Amino acid sequence: MTGTADPVRVLIVDDSTSARAMLRSVVESDPALRVCGAAPDAFAAARMMRVDLPDVILLDLEMPGMDGLTFLKKIMSQRPIPVVVCSGLTARGSEQSLAALEAGAVEVILKPQASDAAARAEAALRICDALRAASQSRGARAALAAGSALKPPGPKLSPDEMLPPPNLARVAPLTEPIVCIGSSTGGTEALRTILTALPPDAPAICIVQHMPAGFTAAFAKRLDSLCQVRVREAVDGATVTQGEVLIAPGDQHMMLRRLPSGYRVVVAPGPAISRHRPSVDVLFRSAATAAGANALGIVLTGMGDDGARCLGEMKAAGALTVAQDEATSVVYGMPREAVRMGSAMQSLALEKMAAAIMGFARRHRTGVQAG
Incomplete structure (x- = not known):
């Protein structure tokens, strides 16, 4: 066009x-x-x-x-x-x-x-x-x-409005693996495909799906009834552990924070970042700071570029980064931008995402045990 x-x-x-x-x-x-x-x-x-x-x-x-x-x-x-x-x-x-x-x-x-x-x-x-x-x-x-x-008109605020860029000179200590996923248009069904394919011992997962306030609770409940992993809408201060998935509530940002033995999330109001609240960029930037090389970042189907920039920050911090491929994306916008910016290390078909998550977790846990 x-x-x-x-x-x-x-x-x-x-x-x-x-x-x-x-x-x-x-x-x-x-x-x-x-x-x-x-x-x-x-x-x-x-x-x-x-x-x-x-x-x-x-x-x-x-x-x-x-x-x-x-x-x-x-x-x-x-x-x-x-x-x-x-x-x-x-x-x-x-x-x-x-x-x-x-x-x-x-x-x-x-x-x-x-x-x-x-x-x-x-x-x-x-x-x-x-x-x-x-x-x-x-x-x-x-x-x-x-x-x-x-292309959407109007102003677009950067994640700097919510939290500072990661200090890439500071190396995050080795922890259990954690996965951060961002998705928008077409993402609800893409997430269902991925999460229903995961076993109960899947790594901790944090998700930002662009969705209105009030709908994410029902979405989490629906996924929880279908999946072997536990799925819930995030609340401020909630810990995310192996076998659990937290979905950012609509109209609230979700950020990852490291604990001595794992991670918790901060759920907070704020301006729309990259034109969205919750914003994938906000989650990914917090993961770059809190988790570094302990994280896997995934950008799924959606219009625009939310998540593409800060997926690159996760990559720079040592994380593995993946974008959904064009053939399986409902809208190849966010993944395309992640690839174009060099933020995504690889593109994968939707049906291969669950296996990639489990492969990442196995390799990372081997490193944790060796350490």
Whole structure:
């Protein structure tokens, strides 16, 4: 896609008149996006799609008649189109949103709430970023090859806002191995593929998945029910040990800190770093400082470059670094940037990640025992 390419065409499906108007305003604030229709229910959306097929659908799940999840499943079975789910923050909404991701939705975003201007502006950026990412997730990936017209606009804060760069002259003492993973669009299913393949004695794992506040707890609970490892949403001060996975809570940064006999996490508020909160860059920078060569850093599917820079800091601190390959990435953005910057030491297919994690842990533990 070039700088003169047509904007991404978005169909909004929401039963609320005010929500449709608000979402239209948000979408049309981005020159890379254009609203091609706004439907009050699934039946009206289906009629519009027969006349004018959109590039991306922005879908509410709670609708009268045919609910959004049923509509999504019909879309995926008949004419797959990238779908971004826009959900309210309720327990039912969280569960339905996870089901939507499993059914083929590209991304889940939180429906903006009435709040201060800064919060509304941040929510608008997240919606537009999600729609751009969804537009790049199609199998042909024609738009992804150049992608310059879809680069997110606006300021991007560096991880310096949260913590200083690592002191690479200081060598971290040998500890148990730890794995840090960052993912975004397409990451929920990628993480499920990896974590369900791990045995109970897998190394400690910390994950940043770009996801709204309130949804990460349900996501962790769902993974915990499927995996042999224990999966939970991180809380401030929690220790992460062998056989456990901590997922950063939505809207909070997660940082790694070393203990005398392991690691704990710090969960804290802060500005959006690399346009995200939680930010992969923040986790990776903290891992470079706290863990050094004891760590494995992995960047999975996602749009943008969050994590790419600080994966390089992990590499410089002695960590092993890996990026997901293009063929298995839903959106080859974050992994591509990690490769382009030289931050990733190798690219791996998604189905090989679990074996790579266990191989790293075995080799590292041999070094710990020898030491």
